Amino acid sequence: xxxxxxxxxxxxxxxxxxxxxxxxxxxxxxxxxxxxxxxxxxxxxxxxxxxxxxxxxxxxxxxxxxxxxxxxxxxxxxxxxxxxxxxxxxxxxxxxxxxxxxxxxxxxxxxxxxxxxxxxxxxxxxxxxxxxxxxxxxxxxxxxxxxxxxxxxxxxxxxxxxxxxxxxx
Amino acid sequence: xxxxxxxxxxxxxxxxxxxxxxxxxxxxxxxxxxxxxxxxxxxxxxxxxxxxxxxxxxxxxxxxxxxxxxxxxxxxxxxxxxxxxxxxxxxxxxxxxxxxxxxxxxxxxxxxxxxxxxxxxxxxxxxxxxxxxxxxxxxxxxxxxxxxxxxxxxxxxxxxxxxxxxxxxxxxxxxxxxxxxxxxxxxxxxxxxxxxxxxxxxxxxxxxxxxxxxxxxxxxxxxxxxxxxxxxxxxxxxxxxxxxxxxxxxxxxxxxxxxxxxxxxxxxxxxxxxxxxxxxxxxxxxxxxxxxxxxxxxxxxxxxxxxxxxxxxxxxxxxxxxxxxxxxxxxxxxxxxxxxxxxxxxxxxxxxxxxxxxxxxxxxxxxxxxxxxxxxxxxxxxxxxxxxxxxxxxxxxxxxxxxxxxxxxxxxxxxxxx
Numbered sequence: 268x269x270x271x272x273x274x275x276x277x278x279x280x281x282x283x284x285x286x287x288x289x290x291x292x293x294x295x296x297x298x299x300x301x302x303x304x305x306x307x308x309x310x311x312x313x314x315x316x317x318x319x320x321x322x323x324x325x326x327x328x329x330x331x332x333x334x335x336x337x338x339x340x341x342x343x344x345x346x347x348x349x350x351x352x353x354x355x356x357x358x359x360x361x362x363x364x365x366x367x368x369x370x371x372x373x374x375x376x377x378x379x380x381x382x383x384x385x386x387x388x389x390x391x392x393x394x395x396x397x398x399x400x401x402x403x404x405x406x407x408x409x410x411x412x413x414x415x416x417x418x419x420x421x422x423x424x425x426x427x428x429x430x431x432x433x434x435x436x
Numbered sequence: 437x438x439x440x441x442x443x444x445x446x447x448x449x450x451x452x453x454x455x456x457x458x459x460x461x462x463x464x465x466x467x468x469x470x471x472x473x474x475x476x477x478x479x480x481x482x483x484x485x486x487x488x489x490x491x492x493x494x495x496x497x498x499x500x501x502x503x504x505x506x507x508x509x510x511x512x513x514x515x516x517x518x519x520x521x522x523x524x525x526x527x528x529x530x531x532x533x534x535x536x537x538x539x540x541x542x543x544x545x546x547x548x549x550x551x552x553x554x555x556x557x558x559x560x561x562x563x564x565x566x567x568x569x570x571x572x573x574x575x576x577x578x579x580x581x582x583x584x585x586x587x588x589x590x591x592x593x594x595x596x597x598x599x600x601x602x603x604x605x606x607x608x609x610x611x612x613x614x615x616x617x618x619x620x621x622x623x624x625x626x627x628x629x630x631x632x633x634x635x636x637x638x639x640x641x642x643x644x645x646x647x648x649x650x651x652x653x654x655x656x657x658x659x660x661x662x663x664x665x666x667x668x669x670x671x672x673x674x675x676x677x678x679x680x681x682x683x684x685x686x687x688x689x690x691x692x693x694x695x696x697x698x699x700x701x702x703x704x705x706x707x708x709x710x711x712x713x714x715x716x717x718x719x720x721x722x723x724x725x726x727x728x729x730x731x732x733x734x735x736x737x738x739x740x741x742x743x744x745x746x747x748x749x750x751x752x753x754x755x756x757x758x759x760x761x762x763x764x765x766x767x768x769x770x771x772x773x774x775x776x777x778x779x780x781x782x783x784x785x786x787x788x789x790x791x792x793x794x795x796x797x798x799x800x801x802x803x804x805x806x807x808x809x810x811x812x813x814x815x816x817x818x819x820x821x822x823x824x825x826x827x828x829x830x831x832x833x834x835x836x837x838x839x840x841x842x843x844x845x846x847x848x849x850x851x852x853x854x
Contacts, residue, residue, distance in 0.1 A: 324656050324657045324658065327783075337790065346793075347794040426563065429661065430661075431793045431796050
């Protein structure tokens with residue numbers, strides 16, 4: 268890959284991550300869901316970063332239908348914890364692309380592993396919390412567009428007592 | 437949280453002021469009379485069908501609870517499966533006090549104050565792990581996992597009379613287990629665990645007996661949710677089946693609940709088990725229990741057995757608790773029978789679940805609302821006509837009143853007088 272191509276790929280990836288944060292903060296959840304492929308997994312581990320999600324508790328381990336259920340709650344008007352909805356601002360940084368490994372294809376798709384950091388400022392009545400973590404995205408190219416197939420958010424305090432997280436990280 | 441700091445400030449101000457003002461309600465805020473901290477106050481604050489809002493908001497009440505309940509009563513600490521092999525340990529709190537649960541090299545489960553007997557530092561800083569020795573960071577006094585002081589630098593400087601045997605880790609005064617559930621008490625005397633559990637032993641039996649070998653395992657880790665509300669709101673909520681269709685209407689899980697499930701007509705019962713314990717029981721209804729698995733009940737003052745999970749309620753301050761949860765694994769039960777259960781509930785609980793945040797938000801709203809001193813009372817009248825039987829309809833507040841009866845006996849001198 269030439270230097271120019273690498274720059275373009277970096278920009279393309281960053282734009283996707285920035286857009287994801289912007290869609291979440293703007294509560295544009297249908298558009299956020301459209302960033303994902305159907306087999307996507309959204310994972311927020313607890314009690315460390317490298318736990319086994321099938322035998323250990325996680326804060327969030329959502330497949331696509333659970334992600335949909337989650338955002339439906341946010342907009343459905345019945346969730347007590349969304350009265351009023353928390354306001355969030357995502358600051359995404361330190362975006363790097365991991366060199367493609369030979370096994371990084373999923374069903375023949377080109378797969379990219381992206382490392383980044385996120386700072387989510389949350390505000391709800393009487394509460395201001397800063398959520399900070401390292402993030403890994405796995406992206407695939409489908410129909411000419413980059414889509415998210417896996418997202419793991421490793422909160423710096425995921426082994427501590429945490430207040431309610433009723434928004435997307 | 438900002439708001440609790442503000443309200444604590446108001447209470448501190450009023451507490452100081454109230455020393456010279458007779459008891460009355462002024463401007464919607466409680467003002468305390470001089471010397472009303474004794475039993476007679478609590479007899480007034482806890483009625484048969486109502487309790488004072490002050491019990492959730494007054495820091496002095498909270499201090500008395502720690503002293504008379506959490507630092508005296510039997511408390512659930514953990515489960516033997518969490519320290520399954522010699523050397524494993526977990527750290528916990530009993531009330532405000534840090535404890536260390538270990539399995540020593542002989543295989544015995546032990547419960548210690550997590551406090552160096554020398555100068556008081558915690559001897560273990562981790563949530564869990566495996567070790568043969570605990571070493572204090574201050575002067576390297578070192579204890580084995582049976583609590584014995586096995587090494588200290590410069591021992592000769594303490595003189596010839598220094599006795600290691602009297603300087604080991606301090607055990608929590610009493611520890612007993614029931615079917616793997618480990619309980620501790622800071623009180624040197626009082627009821628045995630069996631007496632404390634009373635009818636609630638049945639809840640533990642029923643959750644264990646789902647396993648073909650009668651055993652559960654808790655090794656999936658805990659989710660720890662800090663909530664800006666008084667611990668008793670979580671305790672009362674266990675046997676409140678009046679709230680789920682309202683509070684949890686958004687969860688998406690209600691889709692799996694049969695129509696009319698959360699109504700009196702469905703036939704479930706709520707039961708005051710005595711001793712502050714209670715349960716909601718759907719076994720006798722059409723289709724059996726909600727989940728086909730474990731019971732749903734509360735063991736006073738901090739354990740909630742919820743079908744497929746164990747919850748522990750930690751008091752933090754008058755306006756804060758930590759609500760912690762772990763899923764149950766039944767030893768010997770085929771994976772395919774456990775999985776549907778864990779799938780259903782995995783997304784429900786913890787700080788980022790689709791059920792628990794709505795409870796947390798509701799309790800936080802209660803904590804805010806109860807700052808209003810008018811009206812004084814929280815009402816608990818549903819199903820009063822069944823109280824004499826100890827068992828009412830699923831939505832009745834019988835078990836909640838049972839909680840308060842026991843609470844009242846501990847906060848007054850009734851229990852001591854028995």
